[in-house]
Amino acid sequence: MPRVVDHGQRRGEIAQALWRVAAAEGLEAVSLARVAQEAGVSKGRVQHYFTSRDELLSFAAQQVQLRVDDRIRMHLAAAASDPPRAQARALLVALLPLDEDSRTDARVGSAFQIRSLADPDVREAYREGNRLIRAAVAERLAAGASAALDADREAEVLLALIGGLTEGLLLGDHDESSAVAVLDHQLGRVS
Numbered sequence: 001m002p003r004v005v006d007h008g009q010r011r012g013e014i015a016q017a018l019w020r021v022a023a024a025e026g027l028e029a030v031s032l033a034r035v036a037q038e039a040g041v042s043k044g045r046v047q048h049y050f051t052s053r054d055e056l057l058s059f060a061a062q063q064v065q066l067r068v069d070d071r072i073r074m075h076l077a078a079a080a081s082d083p084p085r086a087q088a089r090a091l092l093v094a095l096l097p098l099d100e101d102s103r104t105d106a107r108v109g110s111a112f113q114i115r116s117l118a119d120p121d122v123r124e125a126y127r128e129g130n131r132l133i134r135a136a137v138a139e140r141l142a143a144g145a146s147a148a149l150d151a152d153r154e155a156e157v158l159l160a161l162i163g164g165l166t167e168g169l170l171l172g173d174h175d176e177s178s179a180v181a182v183l184d185h186q187l188g189r190v191s
Contacts, residue, residue, distance in 0.1 A: 011049050014039050015060045022060075023107040027115055030057065061112045061122060065129060067105055068095070072133075084144035088137050088158075089187055095133070095162045096183070097169050098176045106166050134159055141190060154190050161186055 017039035021030055032053060036043040050056040072094040079090035097106035116123035134155045142151035165182060168174040174182070 007049070011059060012063065014041075014046055014049055014056070015063045018056060018060045019064070019104055019108045022111050023104045027057070027111040032056065057112075057115070058121075060108070061125070064105055064108050064112065065125070067101075068109070071102065071105075084140040084142075085187065085190075088140035088144075089183070091133070091137055091140070092158055092162055092183055092187075093180065095159075095166070096176075096179055097166055098179070103170065106170060110170070130159070145190070149190070158183075158186060158190075 014035060018030055018035050021034055021038050030053065032046045032050070033043050035056065036046045039046070046056070050059065072091055075090040075094035076087060079087045082090070097103040112122060113126060116126050134152070137158060138151040138155035141149065141154050145151065161183065165174060165179045169176070169179050
């Protein structure tokens, strides 16, 4: 009896190998052969699922975005009954690389962000994701604030802070608790 192969699972396993290579060595090191080596499969197996490096990179970028989206949904679900400001905090905390999985996602995401400078499709995907996150944060800030608050501007500031804290976490300038403390300090200033 022939084996039943879950193609989605295999593609996901290959994408995970790409993430490990990209997180450790950067996107420049990603090739079909290098990813095959990391995945412990033949280059032909990788080519069966991805006909080119660009196709593999595109799939991996989509998968990273889905992982981040899932993490955001999980944090927001846990804060669903909280006040809007606590929901905004949960969303922002979900963006920080506070564990090994999210650190890998952040390293790979940073590599794809660099790639976006030369790839208009990747750049637009990043920009759209940023717009959606900014709107979600602003909506929650506006729901729990005075009329004088410029929620859009505060969301911009908070997301810029998250970018800086992410860099600090990846470089070792912050640990998990200090990064969250800085975020909480800034959120406390938003009124």
